[in-house]
Amino acid sequence: MDRMKSYLILTLVVSLVLSPLVTEADGNQPIDFTPIDNPIDLDFPDYIIPDYIRYDGKVADISTDENLFSIWVTDDEEDPYSGMVLYITQDTILLEDESNDFISRDELELGMEITTYYHKDTVMLMTAPPRLGADIIVVRKGENPDLIYVSKFDESLLSSDKSLRLNPSEDTLIIDREGNSIEKEDIVNRHLIVFYTLVAESFPAQTTPNKIILLDKEELEISVWDKISIEQEELKLNSPIYKNSQEVIMVPLRQLAEKLGYQVKWITDTRTVDLTKDDYLISLTIGEESYTLKGRPINLGIAPELTNSTTYVPIEFLQSIMGIDLEILKTGILNIRK
Structure with a gap:
């Protein structure tokens, strides 16, 4: 009992001694700040979006x-x-x-x-x-399929998000998109489809792939601006292809559309073009980024342009709106594939 009384008295004394300190801290007394000599590192690693x-x-x-x-x-x-x-x-x-x-x-x-x-x-x-x-x-058909990873891999065969490194062996099948065998040096700094099963628990993870497919195609650029081809049959353009101020490739619409069987109607008051083919209806307006396909608006982010009295559309219009399969031939000519 005496020990309990002593403990209560000691607690009361400590509280009375510390109370002024607490009061002072809550009062209007100036507070001294001690500067931190070393800067705080807030540089957190960035999340890298996969390719x-x-x-x-x-x-x-x-x-x-x-x-x-x-x-x-x-x-x-x-x-x-x-x-x-x-x-x-x-x-x-x-x-x-x-x-x-x-x-x-x-x-x-x-x-x-x-x-x-x-x-x-x-x-x-x-x-x-x-x-x-x-x-x-x-x-997906297999019960226990290989893992698949798609990415660009650098000179050390590390994926662009730094999560997977490849260590191809002599048994790794390496081919291009046509199925032709290629060498290990052909896949450096390229986009790859990787099939693998085992992964070493490390960072980055490491694997010896079973198969690698080179995803990249040979990068070709348009170098012929006054012609286009349809199934590799050349067509002389009345108005040449060009790149606009945003470096977007623009192609003349009427000549191509009519060659592909569309009826083309120009509406002067609204500067609108209507394309019709059977039940396929496409509408676009000069200067507006939104196009209409069968009554459904589609925004491509690039507006059609009127240049030298000719309506031009971005090359993406041919692919995404008209559904045209395009390629650039080794001759530098834009080719329409049917």
Whole structure:
């Protein structure tokens, strides 16, 4: 009991002694700050966005509208606005994960589970669902498929997001998008599709791939501006192709559209152009970035231009709105593939 009394008395004394200190701190007395000699490091590591975005879903629709092949991929077939519509062109790489081999688009079927990869800078049409061109589509069939990683890899074969390093062996199959064998030095500083199973627990992770596909194509640029070709048949242009102030390639619309079977109507009052072919209706207005495809607005971010009394559209219009498959030939001529 005496010990308890002593403890209470001691506690009371300490409280009385410290109370003025607390009061002073809450009062109007000046407060002394001690400067920190060393700067505080707030430089947190940046999150690096992967080069390619992945999306998983099921094929809910296959469309061959005009000359444009597309599939609707979604994880919710009850919602018509879910998922995304993927355009499949001759540049799209189609694979299946059981053998990691190439397949053709004719092998795609409703209900297939797929994984698609598209570059982070891919132009996406903000419709519902959104539409974009797929770089890679993998049909998922295998029960225990290889892991797949798509990225650009540097001179040391480290992925651009610094998460995976490749250590190819003599057994690693290395091919280009045509299936031709290539050497290890051909994949340095290139975009690759990597198939692998085992990963060393390190940072970055390291793997010896089973197979590598070179995703890059030979980079060609337009060097012929007064011609275009359709299935490699040359067409002399009345008005030449050019690059605008934003370095966007602009192509003359009327001559190309009429050559492809469209009727072209110019409406002077609104400076609008209507393109019709069967039930395909496209509208655009000079200076406006929004185009209309079958009554649905699509924003490309680049407006059509009127130059020397000729309507020009960005090259993306031919691909995304008209559904034209384009390539640049080794001769430097822009070619339309049907």
